[in-house]
Amino acid sequence: MFDLKAYLKAKQQAINAALGKLWDNSEPYPTLLVQAMRYSLEAGGKRLRPVLCIAASEAVGGSEADVMPAACALELIHTYSLIHDDLPAMDDDDLRRGKPTCHKAFNETTAILAGDALQAAAFEVLATEGRNKRGDALKRLEVIYLIARAAGYLGMVQGQMMDISSEGKEITLGELERLHRLKTGALIEASVQTGAILGGGSSQEIAALGAYGRHIGLAFQVADDILNVEGTPEMLGKPVGSDRAHQKATCPSLMGLEQAKVRAGELIDSALEELRIFGKKGEPLAALAQYVVERTR
Amino acid sequence: MFDLKAYLKAKQQAINAALGKLWDNSEPYPTLLVQAMRYSLEAGGKRLRPVLCIAASEAVGGSEADVMPAACALELIHTYSLIHDDLPAMDDDDLRRGKPTCHKAFNETTAILAGDALQAAAFEVLATEGRNKRGDALKRLEVIYLIARAAGYLGMVQGQMMDISSEGKEITLGELERLHRLKTGALIEASVQTGAILGGGSSQEIAALGAYGRHIGLAFQVADDILNVEGTPEMLGKPVGSDRAHQKATCPSLMGLEQAKVRAGELIDSALEELRIFGKKGEPLAALAQYVVERTR
Numbered sequence: 001m002f003d004l005k006a007y008l009k010a011k012q013q014a015i016n017a018a019l020g021k022l023w024d025n026s027e028p029y030p031t032l033l034v035q036a037m038r039y040s041l042e043a044g045g046k047r048l049r050p051v052l053c054i055a056a057s058e059a060v061g062g063s064e065a066d067v068m069p070a071a072c073a074l075e076l077i078h079t080y081s082l083i084h085d086d087l088p089a090m091d092d093d094d095l096r097r098g099k100p101t102c103h104k105a106f107n108e109t110t111a112i113l114a115g116d117a118l119q120a121a122a123f124e125v126l127a128t129e130g131r132n133k134r135g136d137a138l139k140r141l142e143v144i145y146l147i148a149r150a151a152g153y154l155g156m157v158q159g160q161m162m163d164i165s166s167e168g169k170e171i172t173l174g175e176l177e178r179l180h181r182l183k184t185g186a187l188i189e190a191s192v193q194t195g196a197i198l199g200g201g202s203s204q205e206i207a208a209l210g211a212y213g214r215h216i217g218l219a220f221q222v223a224d225d226i227l228n229v230e231g232t233p234e235m236l237g238k239p240v241g242s243d244r245a246h247q248k249a250t251c252p253s254l255m256g257l258e259q260a261k262v263r264a265g266e267l268i269d270s271a272l273e274e275l276r277i278f279g280k281k282g283e284p285l286a287a288l289a290q291y292v293v294e295r296t297r
Numbered sequence: 298m299f300d301l302k303a304y305l306k307a308k309q310q311a312i313n314a315a316l317g318k319l320w321d322n323s324e325p326y327p328t329l330l331v332q333a334m335r336y337s338l339e340a341g342g343k344r345l346r347p348v349l350c351i352a353a354s355e356a357v358g359g360s361e362a363d364v365m366p367a368a369c370a371l372e373l374i375h376t377y378s379l380i381h382d383d384l385p386a387m388d389d390d391d392l393r394r395g396k397p398t399c400h401k402a403f404n405e406t407t408a409i410l411a412g413d414a415l416q417a418a419a420f421e422v423l424a425t426e427g428r429n430k431r432g433d434a435l436k437r438l439e440v441i442y443l444i445a446r447a448a449g450y451l452g453m454v455q456g457q458m459m460d461i462s463s464e465g466k467e468i469t470l471g472e473l474e475r476l477h478r479l480k481t482g483a484l485i486e487a488s489v490q491t492g493a494i495l496g497g498g499s500s501q502e503i504a505a506l507g508a509y510g511r512h513i514g515l516a517f518q519v520a521d522d523i524l525n526v527e528g529t530p531e532m533l534g535k536p537v538g539s540d541r542a543h544q545k546a547t548c549p550s551l552m553g554l555e556q557a558k559v560r561a562g563e564l565i566d567s568a569l570e571e572l573r574i575f576g577k578k579g580e581p582l583a584a585l586a587q588y589v590v591e592r593t594r
Contacts, residue, residue, distance in 0.1 A: 031450070033450055033458045094573050106342055107386075109458075112381060112384065112409065117454040120445050120454065124449060127440055138434045148421035148455070152418050153417070158330055160404075161329065
């Protein structure tokens with residue numbers, strides 16, 4: 001039986017070590033700006049996107065090392081998005097993962113700029129790696145393209161825009177699913193694709209893993225909505241029921257809690273279906289798909 | 298005698314046409330997010346960074362077409378930085394180029410997200426071009442690296458952080474120059490380097506144009522400070538003396554107006570020195586160096 005707990009722990013340690021090496025304590029790094037970037041980066045995330053990226057690389061026969069810089073870049077983008085989502089002009093959250101949000105720990109100016117700088121740093125990291133390794137420059141450009149697209153106005157940022165503007169409004173299940181696909185799904189899909197491409201996957205493998213990523217990305221958000229209703233403050237790192245307080249439409253509010261759980265299960269089944277062609281090499285990704293809906297923190 | 302006015306007009310038209318093609322009016326583009334992005338992008342900038350990029354390409358024997366996507370990407374980054382600089386938590390400006398700033402025309406949420414999406418779009422554009430043209434992928438990665446670095450925590454964002462945190466404080470001329478180099482200089486230098494690299498320049502040519510970019514970047518900021526004292530509201534597109542109102546240290550406030558003008562002149566002389574090796578092909582860049590300090594709008 002595959003030991004996901006041990007796998008996650010090992011990968012998270014490797015990712016945290018790589019993230020920690022991006023900026024050491026020597027000049028010119030220990031600026032307030034870099035402190036704020038590191039504060040949010042080291043606030044204890046699950047590193048889901050980098051883990052998925054590495055697991056996808058391994059599923060196609062690539063290594064962890066092949067994709068570690070790109071995996072770090074994905075976490076930088078994710079962290080920047082959390083910092084900006086928490087801002088007073090957005091969700092106005094005081095806590096994230098049980099700690100003060102970046103604009104609470106520093107201030108609003110610093111939080112906006114830390115997010116901006118984390119996004120730039122993600123692309124710097126992606127391009128740095130490519131400059132130093134001849135041969136796969138085209139693959140690196142493909143990955144930069146995919147990540148930039150998933151992060152921007154056709155992906156994550158558009159999803160956040162829809163999320164904020166739908167507060168207090170009635171939206172359909174179809175609109176909610178589109179919002180989720182953009183806000184969370186696009187970057188999760190790109191994380192898996194990045195691993196598949198840089199790990200040397202065939203176009204069939206890259207397509208299958210892209211579909212896997214789309215399914216678990218959506219399942220992740222459905223599970224998040226369920227947790228926001230059923231979780232404890234300790235599990236969430238923030239107050240329970242904040243979606244309802246923000247008058248946000250969620251899967252449970254639109255289809256009922258039980259139906260939402262059925263939906264999450266169906267999405268995971270579809271994701272597992274895509275892993276068939278990978279046989280035993282797909283085991284970590286299969287376990288991660290289950291984890292995405294079962295995670296308690 | 299080189300006709301800068303005609304040159305600028307032709308380049309600006311070509312750049313605006315290329316920028317206009319990034320997002321047409323078909324689905325899925327006409328979202329509020331894209332409207333806000335376009336609003337700020339089309340608010341009538343001088344397109345200095347893209348023009349410098351194209352002129353640098355032409356100086357090394359490259360073409361306008363070689364660098365147009367990268368030139369557009371530079372303007373996207375510049376525009377995102379203006380949107381975020383104007384936010385209430387930053388400079389809190391209501392007007393930019395004589396028009397309501399993005400957060401005034403839309404709202405703060407939309408302005409933050411439009412800036413975020415413009416930054417992602419810049420890297421998408423840089424990578425898209427590279428995917429479609431085999432052969433120079435390594436050069437494209439080099440350019441993405443340079444631009445990401447110039448835009449981030451070692452460049453523009455750090456400069457903005459220093460700018461905000463130095464308001465109302467006494468800083469030295471050395472600190473002010475470092476702030477200027479980061480806030481404006483880094484991206485201007487990267488613009489010229491980008492043109493030189495993608496235009497096919499030798500390493501000697503790239504280095505000379507990088508130095509040219511550093512000098513005019515600093516001159517640009519000195520001239521900006523002078524304009525903020527001597528300009529008219531029509532020239533500035535915002536109230537005169539806003540630096541003093543924000544208690545910002547400027548070149549004129551630290552070294553006196555006359556000495557600041559001498560300094561700007563010296564920087565331009567240094568920039569012109571770097572152009573010698575280009576002979577007649579360096580004429581547009583020479584005229585642009587003068588323009589940077591003489592521009593009235």
